[in-house]
Structures are given as C-alpha cells and as structure tokens.
Amino acid sequence: MSDQTSASKPRKQKRSETADFMIFLLKLGIFVFLFRSFFAAPFNIPSESMMPRLLVGDYLLVSKWSYGYSRYSLPFSVPLIPGRILASTPERGDVVVFKAPPYQRQDYIKRVIGLPGDLIQVRDGQVILNGAPVPRERIADFVLPEKPYNKCLTDASMETVAGVRQCRYTRYRETLPNGKSYEVLDTTQGTAGDDTRVYTVPEGMLFLMGDNRDHSADSRFPARDGEAIGMVPEANLVGRAWISVFSTDGSASWLLPWTWFTAARWERIGERF
Template identity: 50%
Template sequence: MSVTSGTKTENGVGETIRVVIHALIIALVIRTFLFQPFNIPSGSMKATLLVGDYLFVSKYSYGYSHYSIPFSPPLFSGRVFGSEPSRGDVVVFRLPKDNATDYIKRVIGLPGDRIQMKEGLLYINDAPVQRERLPDFVGEDPCGSDATARVKQWQETLPNGVTYKTLDCVDNGFYDNTNVYVVPPGHFFMMGDNRDNSTDSRVLSAVGYVPLENLVGRAQMIFFSIAEGEHAWQVWRWPAAVRWNRMFSIVR
C-alpha cells in the first residue's frame, strides 16, 4: 500500500507541474502574440484613458518586433508581419530614448506629415484640424493636482474622420505654439489627449519621433478601472472605488 500511495503522489505532483508549465507556455504565447495587459499610471491621455484604467493591447495589430517579446531581447530588427498604424490609433510604444519604458499616446502624424500647434490648435500638413467645444470635463484633475477640477474639453476630428476628446488645462500653454515638425520616413508623431499635461512627440528631447519598430501594440479595451489613488488589490473597496461604467469599454 505504501508503495502504491507514493507512486500516486509522485504522479499527482508530476501532473501538477505539467499543468503549470503548460499554463505558463499558453500565457507566454498570448502575451507575446495576442494581447498584453497594461495599466495607466498618469493622466496624459485623459479623458480617453484615466489613471487606474487597465487595458488590453493587441500585439498583432502592427506585426511583431523584438519589443513584442518579454524582456525585449535584441534577436532581430524591424518588424515581422508589420503594418503601419492609422492616424488616430491609441498606441503603446517603447520610448525611443531609453528602450525600456512603455508610453501610450495617440498617433497624430504619419511619415512625411507636417505637424504644428498654433494657439492650442493642431495643424496637420498646414491645415487646421476640425475642433468643436464640448461641455467642460469635471473630475479627477487632469492638470496635476489631487482635487476635482473643471477643464476645457474639445472634440477633434482628424482628416480620416477619427474623433476623440482632448483637454485644455491652460490657454497658450508651453506646447500650444510650436515649430513645424516634419515626421521622418518610418516614424510616427504621438500626442497625448491631455494636451497641456503630456510629454509626447512635441518634446523632441524626451520622446520625439517614434520608429515603427518601437510600437508594441494598439490599445483595444478597458477590462478594469479603479479610481485614482485606489489600489486594485483592495477588493473590499471595489464597490465604491471601481469605475463600473468603464469596464469592457472599447478604446477609441
């Protein structure tokens, strides 16, 4: 009896190990080739994305680079099955300046485009982007403080018809008036929707133009969202802290 019992125990342990290994392999395949979860730690994409949003990013949307692989080993250059993002896509990319930090912004400029800000208005190829005033954004302050705030809100419509909301913390902010940016071949110009509180391609020394190779994937869906300052692991606070209306919403 003791020998049989030991064999069953060994078989049970071995089966458990195999199940765990298979689960890890499946998770690795999903993360590398299909979807990767990200959370939003800053307000640069308000009001589209809020601090505390958790979202799935599709890894297959633009093909695969070595940044698609966990730990980003430099096994190859360029992209496999690569395709360019569309203007208006919300994209996770690896910061060109250090290759270790993930940013999320909206694609505004395509290769060859001329991008400029004049008095807070976006120009693409010397033409102003259509902008419509919306009711003020009221909520967790997008401008840097911890208080609730009321901020100007606009709806922009890009030349390809993509529409989204932008926030305007201050009139004639630091990057509301810029020189003309000419997007190099194979690169993209990224901007945050929270225009006065976003370090993006307008800041050439920090972000600049983003190579196609640095794209990680396209933001697709918010699967969880919790109020700024709350912690997802504190499940006993979920009834009041979770933003239930944002669950399973599509990122646009």
C-alpha cells in the first residue's frame, strides 16, 4: 500500500505543475489582451505615405487611451465594446491609427487635417482650411540614402553622391491654425491630389492626409478597399501615434546577427509625436 501511495505522488505533482503553467499562460494572455486594448499597441510602417516623419521600417507604439475605446481598440476588433466610450475628438495635426474605410479591415496611419464642420480644399498642393491657406514654408530638401526599405519614389528624386545612391525630395514645413507644425513632402507637380474640390467634413468624421502628399491615398480620394480612405469616422480610431520604439532600413539578414545592429536607424528610436 505504501509503495502505491508513494508512486502516485510524482504523477499528482506533475499534473499540478502542468496546471500551474497553463494558468500562468492564461494570465499572461489576459494581461497582453488588456494592455493592447486599453494602454498601448505596436504598429509598423508599411508604406511611404507619412514620409518624412515616418519611414518604412519604423515601429511605434500607439496610445489607446487618447480618443476613447471601441471595438477597434481590441485585438481583431472583437465586438465587446458597444459604440465608443470615453470618446474625444483628435486635434488637428495629430497622427492617428485607424481602421480604414470602407471595410474596416486594415490599420492605416495618417495626420488629422480637418475636423467636423471644417471646409477643406487643396490648391496647387497647398491645403486651404476654412477658406484660409495653411502656411507652408520651403525648407531644406529631405535626403535619404537608398536602402532596401527606402527606394526612390521617382526617377527625378534619385541621385548619386560620392558613389552613394540617395533620394532627394522637396520639403516644406506646414503650420496649422492651432500651432501644430510638421514637415511634408511635395515630390511631383500636378498630381491628382494637388487640386481638389471643397470638402465639408460631416459630423463625426475626420479629414486625414499623409505627409507625403503625392504618395498618399487619403481623404482627398473616395474610399476603396486597400487604397484611398475617403472621410474617416471618428468611431474607426484605434489610437494616437505615441513614440517610436525601433527602426530598421531593411538591410539586415537573420543569418548575420551583426547586421541587426548596422541596419538599425538608432537616431529614430525614442522620437515622440
């Protein structure tokens, strides 16, 4: 009898350790779910539409508390939150992540230009907000070495200096009426988005634009899945761009660990919005 009792103890202990490990994983999953839903979530930049502020290969955290919470705050847009709670409207100039119309499947990132009730137009590449041109000051060109994640957007922007290929873009500093200032690129004259009709931003909607004005499918164009976004409902907001946590130019190889460090753009890490 005593031998049977002693033999059963290791099996019970093993089952207990397995149960404890499963409980730990469950708690960890719940913590990650709550953190990503209500505090912050990671986001990576897949396109050039927000250059020069954001480059392909940038990784950032998005604050979830900035504009309230909805189903789009939750991973996989789980429908656990009805409508929006603790809702607030972004300020002009905020960089926001949102679910892109018309089907709310993809996360996009753009800058808020127009709020509900605003009149927005673009004339010869300059934003006209409520009838007044948004000041735009020409500053030094934006120069970026050509890397796997940074290919020149036009043939005209490509140049070779001392044997190094780089991209040069015309750059402006734009300043909104609330004092928010940021840099924008104007790479090509006479593109479809350089001259638009006057848009009236409806209640509950936002007019969003990319900082790379000639390479951004934004609120200047009708919403099409995987392309332009049209006006964006405030209810689609996921969060506000908060801080850059990593950046790579795409030249690293998984098989060569030292390239993980040489490919990193260290100067971009820690930048706030």
